Amino acid sequence: MKTKVYDSTEADLPIEGISGCVTECADFNPDVVLGIGGGSCMDMAKCVAVLLKHGGSLRDYYGENKIPGPVAPVIAVPTTAGTGSEVTPVAVIADTERGTKVGISSPYLIPRIAVCDPEMTLTCPPGLTAVSGADALTHAIESFTAAAREVTPDLTVKNVFVGKNVLSDTFGLLALKNIFKALRTAVKDGKNIEAREQMMLASLAAGCAFGAAGTAAAHAIQYPVGNETHTPHGMGVALLMPYVMEFNRPTCVSCFAEIGRVIGLSGSDEELSHKLIDEVASLLKDIGIPVTLKELGLPENKQDWTAESAMGAARLVNNNPRKLDVDAMKAITRAAFSGDRAALAS
Amino acid sequence: MLQLFGALRLPASVIFGSGQRAALGMMTAQIGSRALICTDARMVPTWKPMA
Structure with missing residues (x-):
């Protein structure tokens, strides 16, 4: 076995770094690619595997289902409990020229092997543990709350992400049960192996869930927010989550109640649907996630721009359980900017 | 009633557990002979190549 280590993977994965790695490793002619690290290292391995097999520029593969065929086998080994990239059909890279993050999604991007060893996260610092979790x-x-699609024979052929379904739901609930049990402890006491195990299981399970079902409004809004504020992806999506949940609640009463019962809450469906949002907000506050987009550094005059840009992520917008138009998106963004979740209550 | 529908797309192998990183060398050898390891500067000081 011959090995070559490429150790210059940069945070946020700028596109030049990926082509740089491919150029540097061309003579080595690898037949298997390991990604060991956080989301960027695993996504680096996934992107390198594409370029090794199909050549061209990563720009040729932006969007959904643009990779023409199987790629070099990837072995993904996460060292943070968060992105789930070890099992998902997605890689997110930074197109520095365009000044935006871009997603590439295709079943061919799914690693051949995922090895999740919770001991790899024992030295992950508290801030990164919080944002990843x-x-x-x-x-x-x-x-778990994604819109369910009309089931047709070509649903999984034409789409990478297919909405809420019974199989991804099982993984979603497994993830949530463990996150509410362990995330606070993992942040406070990083050496607690039990909490690290539960969090790594949770992030793996969450990856299994969203890799098929997809994500929705919080992810759509985070893209412009991240581009504007250069804040971590996990921080932005988490901050937005309670606001998006408040907007979605009327459509998601039974979904939220189901999650509420799994994490040990009790009450009627209606009560649980409110309690769950409070629980999510309180967990995020306890682990140090900011509460408003203002704190994140979004300029006040960029609120509507954020909402309009978020509408451009059509796949994510359509995957949201409650129908979104630009006015709804503006309402969510404004509420998240000022911290006024009650403004979205219905 | 809504019909049941399910979809998962996952790696051929998903391995979870403390200490399982020790299987990486053996697993890699089963599918290739020239392994490129993509990582970052944070990970390298602790990196020990496996047999």
Whole structure:
């Protein structure tokens, strides 16, 4: 076995870094690619595997189902409990020229092997543990509450993400049960192996869930917010989650109640649907996630721009359980900017 | 009633558990002979190549 280590993977995965890695490793001619690290390292391995097999520029593969065929086998080994990239059909890269993050999604991007060893997360610092865990929480909630599609024979052929379904639901609930049990402890006491195990299981399960079902409004809004504020993805999606849940609640009463019961809450469906949002907000507050887009550094005059840009992520908008138009998106963004969740209550 | 529908798309193998990273060398050898390892500067100081 011959190995070559490429250790210059940068946070947020700028597109030049990926082509740089491919160029540097061309002579080595790898036949298997390991990604060991957080989301960026695993996504690096996934993107390199595409370029090794199909060549061209990553720009050729932006969007859904643009990769023409199988890629070099990838082995993904996460060292944070969050992105779930070890099992998902997605890679997110930064197109520095365009100044935006871009997603590539295709079943061919799914790693051949995922090895999730919770001991790999024992040295993950508290801030990164919080942001990663919050990302997993958002994956689990958005996939479990995703819109169910009309079931047709070509649903899974034409789409990478297919909406809420009975199989992804099982993984979503497994993730949520463990996140509410362990995330606070994992942030407070990083050496607690039991909490680290539960969080790594949770992020893996959340990845299994959203890799099929997809995510929704919180992810749509985070894209422009992240581009504007250069804040971590997990922080943005988590901050937005309670606001998006408040907007979605009328459509999601039974979904929220189901999650509420799994995490140990009790009451009627209606009561649980409110309690769950409070529980999510309180968990995020306890682990240090900011509460408003203002705190995140979004300029006040960029609120409507954020909402309009978020509408451009059509796949995510359509996956949201409650129908979204630009006015609804503006209402969510404004509420998240000022911290006024009650403004979305219905 | 809504009909049941399910979809999962996952890796061929998903392995979870403390200490399972020790299987990486053996697993890699089963599917290739020239392994490129993509990582970052944070991980390298602790990296020990496996047999």
